[in-house]
Amino acid sequence: MGCMPASSSRAPGPFTPLDFQLVLLRRMADHNPGLVDGARRDLGVSVADMREANRRWQAMARSPRSRGAASRYRSVLGAPETTARRTIGDLECEALRWPVPLWPDLRFEALLAPNGAVWNEYLVRAPGAPAPRLRTLDDLTPWSCTIDEAAHAFAPARPLEGTAPTRWGLAFRAPDANGELRDCAAEFTWGLLQRVGVRD
Incomplete structure (x- = not known):
């Protein structure tokens, strides 16, 4: 995980790639607040900075003068x-x-x-980056894999409707530590695994 020097609350300015990372984290905070807090500290920003970045992103997306999403990504990233x-x-x-x-x-x-x-x-x-080894439920830890990787590892997987924008779900069967197949429902935010529920 990349690191930046710690800083106090950031002054308003152009929306930057750092701000965009805070938007990604803000959506993940409901599921994994501990992971998000650690990432936020690595970035050297406050909770208020994260909330403000998300507020500004939403305002840009909803503005009547908003450019298309592709143009917005290019301008920020x-x-x-x-x-x-x-x-x-x-x-x-x-x-x-x-x-x-x-x-x-x-x-x-x-x-x-x-x-x-x-x-x-x-x-x-990323191209060339090693994919995680997904074999059992124990491998499905938060932030360990993308939705495409989970769907491939535990095929056939069925898409589930997400609970909010930028959230998706997958239903599939995966073996537990004892090798018993379990019915699972995984939740993803921005395509990154957040949590897995197992049906009893």
Whole structure:
């Protein structure tokens, strides 16, 4: 996890990649406050800074003068690290990826439809970064994997409706420590695993 020197409350200014990381963390705080507090301290920012970054992001997204999501990501995060054409079903789209210093092995990806609209935006594994070994429930710890990795490791997985924007769910079966298959429901925020529930 990347580190920055500790600082006091930050003065208002341009919305930066650091602010964007705080937006990602703010959405994860409901599920894993301890992990989020540790990441926030590594970034050297306060709880108030995180809340303010989220407030500003929401205001930008809802503004009548708001640019499209892709333009907003470019203005905040800069030029994508990589761009690639991708075909998903019958849809051909463009995948834009940016580094996320908090998670060096991950990238933030926005998928653009042919009309330029962003139809998916989440964290994915960086090209060349080692994927986690997901074999049992014990491997499914918070922030350990992306939604794509969990779906692949425990196929067939069924998508579940998320409880809020930027949240998704997966239903699948996974072995416990004793090798017994259990029915599971996993929750993801921005594509990163937050928690797993097991049906008795």
